[in-house]
Amino acid sequence: MAQHHVVIVGGGFAGLAAARALGGKDVQVTLIDRRNFHLFQPLLYQVATGGLSPADICAPIRAVLRRYKNVRTILAEVTGFDLAGKRVLLADGEMAFDSLLVAAGARHHYFGNDQWEPLAPGLKSIEDATAIRRKILWAFECAEREPDIDKRRAWLTFVVVGGGPTGVELAGALGEIANDTLRDDFRSFRPEEARILLLDAGEQILSNFPNELGVAAEKDLLSLGVRCLNKRYVTAIDEDGATVKNGDKMDRIETKTVIWAAGVKGSPLAAKLAEAAGLVADRAGRVPVTADCSLEGFPNVFALGDMAACLGADGKPLPGVAPVAMQQGPYVARVILDRLNNRTTPAFRYVDKGNLATIGRHSAVADIKGLHATGFIAWLMWLFVHLMFLVGFQNRLQVFIHWAFQYISFNRNARLITVNALIPKGYTKTE
Amino acid sequence: MAQHHVVIVGGGFAGLAAARALGGKDVQVTLIDRRNFHLFQPLLYQVATGGLSPADICAPIRAVLRRYKNVRTILAEVTGFDLAGKRVLLADGEMAFDSLLVAAGARHHYFGNDQWEPLAPGLKSIEDATAIRRKILWAFECAEREPDIDKRRAWLTFVVVGGGPTGVELAGALGEIANDTLRDDFRSFRPEEARILLLDAGEQILSNFPNELGVAAEKDLLSLGVRCLNKRYVTAIDEDGATVKNGDKMDRIETKTVIWAAGVKGSPLAAKLAEAAGLVADRAGRVPVTADCSLEGFPNVFALGDMAACLGADGKPLPGVAPVAMQQGPYVARVILDRLNNRTTPAFRYVDKGNLATIGRHSAVADIKGLHATGFIAWLMWLFVHLMFLVGFQNRLQVFIHWAFQYISFNRNARLITVNALIPKGYTKTE
Numbered sequence: 001m002a003q004h005h006v007v008i009v010g011g012g013f014a015g016l017a018a019a020r021a022l023g024g025k026d027v028q029v030t031l032i033d034r035r036n037f038h039l040f041q042p043l044l045y046q047v048a049t050g051g052l053s054p055a056d057i058c059a060p061i062r063a064v065l066r067r068y069k070n071v072r073t074i075l076a077e078v079t080g081f082d083l084a085g086k087r088v089l090l091a092d093g094e095m096a097f098d099s100l101l102v103a104a105g106a107r108h109h110y111f112g113n114d115q116w117e118p119l120a121p122g123l124k125s126i127e128d129a130t131a132i133r134r135k136i137l138w139a140f141e142c143a144e145r146e147p148d149i150d151k152r153r154a155w156l157t158f159v160v161v162g163g164g165p166t167g168v169e170l171a172g173a174l175g176e177i178a179n180d181t182l183r184d185d186f187r188s189f190r191p192e193e194a195r196i197l198l199l200d201a202g203e204q205i206l207s208n209f210p211n212e213l214g215v216a217a218e219k220d221l222l223s224l225g226v227r228c229l230n231k232r233y234v235t236a237i238d239e240d241g242a243t244v245k246n247g248d249k250m251d252r253i254e255t256k257t258v259i260w261a262a263g264v265k266g267s268p269l270a271a272k273l274a275e276a277a278g279l280v281a282d283r284a285g286r287v288p289v290t291a292d293c294s295l296e297g298f299p300n301v302f303a304l305g306d307m308a309a310c311l312g313a314d315g316k317p318l319p320g321v322a323p324v325a326m327q328q329g330p331y332v333a334r335v336i337l338d339r340l341n342n343r344t345t346p347a348f349r350y351v352d353k354g355n356l357a358t359i360g361r362h363s364a365v366a367d368i369k370g371l372h373a374t375g376f377i378a379w380l381m382w383l384f385v386h387l388m389f390l391v392g393f394q395n396r397l398q399v400f401i402h403w404a405f406q407y408i409s410f411n412r413n414a415r416l417i418t419v420n421a422l423i424p425k426g427y428t429k430t431e
Numbered sequence: 432m433a434q435h436h437v438v439i440v441g442g443g444f445a446g447l448a449a450a451r452a453l454g455g456k457d458v459q460v461t462l463i464d465r466r467n468f469h470l471f472q473p474l475l476y477q478v479a480t481g482g483l484s485p486a487d488i489c490a491p492i493r494a495v496l497r498r499y500k501n502v503r504t505i506l507a508e509v510t511g512f513d514l515a516g517k518r519v520l521l522a523d524g525e526m527a528f529d530s531l532l533v534a535a536g537a538r539h540h541y542f543g544n545d546q547w548e549p550l551a552p553g554l555k556s557i558e559d560a561t562a563i564r565r566k567i568l569w570a571f572e573c574a575e576r577e578p579d580i581d582k583r584r585a586w587l588t589f590v591v592v593g594g595g596p597t598g599v600e601l602a603g604a605l606g607e608i609a610n611d612t613l614r615d616d617f618r619s620f621r622p623e624e625a626r627i628l629l630l631d632a633g634e635q636i637l638s639n640f641p642n643e644l645g646v647a648a649e650k651d652l653l654s655l656g657v658r659c660l661n662k663r664y665v666t667a668i669d670e671d672g673a674t675v676k677n678g679d680k681m682d683r684i685e686t687k688t689v690i691w692a693a694g695v696k697g698s699p700l701a702a703k704l705a706e707a708a709g710l711v712a713d714r715a716g717r718v719p720v721t722a723d724c725s726l727e728g729f730p731n732v733f734a735l736g737d738m739a740a741c742l743g744a745d746g747k748p749l750p751g752v753a754p755v756a757m758q759q760g761p762y763v764a765r766v767i768l769d770r771l772n773n774r775t776t777p778a779f780r781y782v783d784k785g786n787l788a789t790i791g792r793h794s795a796v797a798d799i800k801g802l803h804a805t806g807f808i809a810w811l812m813w814l815f816v817h818l819m820f821l822v823g824f825q826n827r828l829q830v831f832i833h834w835a836f837q838y839i840s841f842n843r844n845a846r847l848i849t850v851n852a853l854i855p856k857g858y859t860k861t862e
């Protein structure tokens with residue numbers, strides 16, 4: 001009899017963890033990804049802000065899985081699913097499976113305003129990160145050459161939409177760039193003149209953290225020059241600024257740089273998988289799954305990670321964070337192996353080890369099983385956890401050295417404006 | 432009286448060295464570049480082959496020059512020159528100068544076959560390097576999915592055109608990738624099956640080195656699986672291969688990956704500068720300069736580096752290598768300062784400290800003032816010189832660590848296929 005063939009779609013936290021758990025076992029595994037590397041998304045904001053290089057937080061999937069001879073990695077684009085026929089449809093072919101794990105992640109969500117995407121890029125891929133890096137550095141370059149004071153102020157105004165961990169981390173890093181990294185780099189203005197605004201729709205930033213930690217984070221952000229504007233709804237974004245609903249008023253913010261960190265939505269593959277299974281994706285574009293992460297009616301098909309609506313003990317979907325995906329991967333691997341051995345597996349239970357968000361130098365917030373920490377201690381915890389979970393020892397060392405240099409010198413080394421977008425449209429002459 | 436204004440076009444080796452030499456002096460300096468970073472071109476081939484990240488060999492120009500308060504850096508594109516009016520023309524304005532240094536470098540040269548550029552990319556910019564990296568990694572990915580043995584062989588055939596130092600370094604790195612880096616990464620083939628061909632029009636690769644060193648390099652390349660084919664002229668390149676003139680025969684090489692390292696030509700700005708000065712650029716697109724690197728008839732206008740045809744002691748133009756540019760920059764700075772102080776400066780004299788080219792692990796060739804070295808000693812010299820001249824201490828340490836890891840583990844960490852070109856046109860379905 002042919003070996004049981006497990007197809008894994010996506011080499012993120014869930015897919016990679018599942019492939020590792022199935023490595024060396026008596027199954028045949030194919031991992032399909034349209035990228036050749038695993039991306040450590042929690043540090044993506046550091047690429048966007050010039051602190052790290054793309055390769056520091058990426059690991060070639062093949063290299064990570066090379067020692068598992070029963071695991072094959074394929075670079076291909078999945079376009080759909082034929083669940084009854086047990087086939088994954090590819091842009092250039094198809095692949096048969098016995099068990100299927102889909103963990104294709106999430107993209108940003110503009111809540112019906114997709115036209116904002118080119119104006120206010122979100123941060124999910126390496127290309128997103130280098131695009132945001134380019135946008136930020138470009139704004140400072142334009143400010144250097146802009147003699148008109150109002151126009152210069154618009155180049156030096158940075159708006160981050162969304163006060164979750166990504167928004168807070170981006171805004172904090174922007175504060176450090178303006179106050180430390182670029183100090184002395186320009187001749188027409190002082191980088192500390194930059195205005196950094198963090199807009200959030202809620203009462204308080206970091207709404208998934210206890211209230212006191214959100215308050216502490218706001219205070220730390222303010223010391224970096226970041227103003228948190230809560231209860232603000234963005235109603236329009238254009239090339240010269242954003243319009244924001246503030247209670248009954250509408251505020252206009254003149255800015256050339258808006259970054260979107262306000263929401264995520266399951267990958268387009270989530271909708272396709274749900275449809276193929278006769279299910280309906282939830283409002284955040286996630287596939288509903290049963291207690292063992294499989295799809296209702298298709299016990300051999302699993303959805304994992306950010307694109308799955310997996311209910312927690314409180315009956316609410318688990319958050320779209322790396323630890324959930326990293327626990328679901330090995331869990332589903334176990335479900336598959338147990339079934340092959342005619343064993344049953346208990347339902348998936350997420351063990352929440354806590355929440356961390358960093359703000360900047362010496363500053364972070366942590367909520368570990370009800371234990372709250374802020375400032376230096378939380379920052380050390382953040383550093384340790386992120387280094388520990390980074391894939392690959394070389395990556396760990398490289399990132400550590402980048403951080404050590406950044407800490408000592410306040411410099412950020414990866415400040416490159418790449419891609420031939422040299423003088424973008426709309427840039428007016430100055431000299 | 433207003434301070435003397437020196438405008439430097441280009442932040443490469445020549446421009447940056449000139450700006451540093453003028454830093455803190457009694458002149459006003461503006462360095463114009465269309466990129467925000469200085470690129471250490473001698474290590475570009477390591478980015479193209481996944482050993483280093485772009486940021487490892489780049490340094491933000493502003494950061495390098497930040498402590499010189501009399502130096503301003505401008506991100507802008509130069510479009511032409513009005514030498515009589517003492518103005519540099521920009522895409523979005525203009526800039527007046529008292530003295531002008533133009534050091535805009537070189538691009539690759541297809542000798543009248545510019546249609547080959549998209550098929551056989553050359554290696555001059557960071558974007559060139561990531562494009563070549565993508566092309567190489569993509570070929571291995573396609574080979575993994577290609578069941579047809581002839582087609583797979585075409586994906587696994589790599590042709591480097593041009594046996595100068597860049598071609599040798601690229602071919603050597605490809606040999607290491609196939610033999611070491613990717614070992615165990617694939618399931619449908621062994622990466623050592625890859626065929627790497629280095630084509631050169633001359634009798635011998637490394638024609639600017641003494642003959643015995645070229646012979647030694649060929650031997651070392653062969654041990655990495657690279658075959659040197661001399662006296663070959665490429666006559667056609669298409670998507671499926673290259674046609675090569677070999678004596679009276681025409682050979683056809685089926686390959687999906689051709690890399691161009693056969694020739695360079697002065698930047699398009701060189702032609703514009705020559706025209707503005709009423710001069711004629713030479714066959715390699717370089718501006719002829721006088722003994723003090725200035726242009727005939729325009730003693731306050733200088734051309735430096737790869738785009739200048741500066742005659743050496745032997746009456747032949749100096750080679751387009753970093754050391755020439757690094758010596759010309761400070762020399763021209765001195766000419767300008769001497770003139771302001773009514774002093775004369777002796778003619779420029781290039782001090783040739785020798786030639787180095789690396790082939791791979793433990794293998795390089797060196798020609799230092801007639802002293803020849805090969806193998807391990809030459810390789811250590813190459814490592815030392817390249818680390819020493821790299822701009823920025825952090826870059827030096829990062830590169831050193833990358834190399835140390837590469838040395839120990841045979842791994843290359845920066846193996847990313849970036850940019851959304853996921854399934855390029857012409858890739859046929861396989862599964």
